[in-house]
Amino acid sequence: MALNVTDLRVYYRTLRGEVKALDGVTFSVADGEIMGLAGESGSGKSTLAKSLIRLDGRMRHVGGTVELDGRTMPLSDDIGMDRFRFREVSLIPQYSMSALNPTRKIGKMVGELLDSRGERPDRAELERRLELVGLSKDVLDRYPIELSGGMKQRVVMVVSTLLNPSLLIADEVTSALDVSSQKAVATTLLGFRDRGLVTSMMVVTHDISLVYQIADTIMVMYAGRLAEKAPADVLVTAPRHPYTKQLISALPEVGVRYEDRRLTGIPGNPPSLLKPPGGCRFRERCPLAFDQCAEQPPFAEVAPGHFVACWKAE
């Protein structure tokens, strides 16, 4: 097992109290698995992604453990985590366009970064990897300003995977791109896994239709908790959680004329995570809600590899 997350809780400190952005999630990602992590804004998916590599100043690791390849990661120990970062777990951030130091030539920056981590920069390997994503080695002698947004993103993808991490977290990497670039990025990510440059991958997105194309499994989050995790095609064709069902049905389908049938959304809004209601958090918006939903349903395996947190999932 590559990644084992057990009952992870990460809260945000705010002036009005603690925001329970990640409130007890348990799941695992197998070696070689590409897991899509989907959910709407505020569902906790980005918090989960960040927690696995670097907590920001307002985040607090409240409980739960994370194991990567059998070693426990000290999430709240910023210095202890450095051992894992880049080598074991790496990140392609949401802000790839601005992730490179604007006043350093890219090659020099990569060299200094590797140097500071005690790794010997291997120019030939770096050039080979750039070629892999369709960049010439000339970009190493350029400043970030001289590259297009898509090129910068590809540079970041190469840099992040340079030390062949065991787990790669791609955080909303396609959100700022046009559709053709989205497709290219998705294919590149897939290529990284297939070439063995990264072992497993977690692709955070709010775009299920995109992640469906590359992911082996998809996990859906809602209001700081896990709703459903299943193999990608099962989740898309036969979802069991009412939230996932409504999410999937809100996606446009090929061959359907939406002049005749309006796309439906999910009525209502997610609950505030400052003082979340007890029990199932989707209860307020759920068409199937009944008395037992006042109690939090377990994230139970209803079929091999298919986990659902709903009393009515059977």
Add this chain to the structure above:
Amino acid sequence: MRRYFGRKLLIYGLTFFVAVTINWMIPRFMPGDPVQSMLSRANVAQPAAVEAMRAHYTAMFGFDLPLWQQYLNFWGSLLKGDLGISIWLFPTPVSDVIIRAVPYTLGLLIPSILLSWFAGNRFGAFAARRKWLDNSVLPVGYVLTATPYMWLAILLAWALGILAGVFPVAGAYGFDMQPSLSWDFLGSLAQHWFLPFASLFLVAFGGWAIGMRNMIIYELEADYVNYLRALGAPMRLVRRYAFRNAILPQVTGLALQLGVLVAGALVTEIVFSYPGLGHLILQAIQNQDFFLLQGTFLFIVIGVLIANFIIDIAYVLVDPRTRTGMGGAA
């Protein structure tokens, strides 16, 4: 690159023209009559002699010509390098008077500008990552940068000069000395230099330290820092990058502050009776010395423009982004 510098030079040329024109206008629109004050200094009793002298001086300085003619003559002699003759120190040429004063002003300005910039930036960056320093010393920085130069100068002169008696409060060297290359003279020079230097240095230091502290805090929140930290880069590398990027606005700030610092140096010189350009300006105004005033202003304008131009070039060297953006607004 060529277009960029061409445009810059055009702007500097235009600024020079306007500034010199204003310099020419200011003394002429001041109340008072320089020839009259020269005559009263000459202390001549006979009305006929006074009239003759008046006619002589007026013709010599060209005050009998119409204003536009005076203005053209002024540009004509300026381009020949002739700044006219001082009325206050008649008949010394203005250029000689200025050249005697310039070393004192430069000796104050250059160290105080460069040292305050360098030390302020270092200290600001240092304070930005230590909470106790940030909370205790930076308020002092705010007070310093809000202090008017001459007020701090007076305060220092009073405290360290009059009360403590450590430093002399007037002149550039002891009144009993003649300029020479002896240790005695150099020591006296340094002693007299310290207080005006310190008052300029402290005010500017506070400003740079605060600016740098804010910039560093901003840079440490930037995306590229978050990315480096997520890849486990040590703080040493991150700080180096942040400092280097935070210094860029400070370079621009230096160009903007230059004029203010020069003005500060001028009033500071007056407080300490330091024989630099500021002292000359005061004397020129008091003595209705049009030509000296023009000449001094001209010198300051040229100095500030040259310094700005150097900073422009330096900025192009340190920030790659300006190099690609050179087709844009200059």
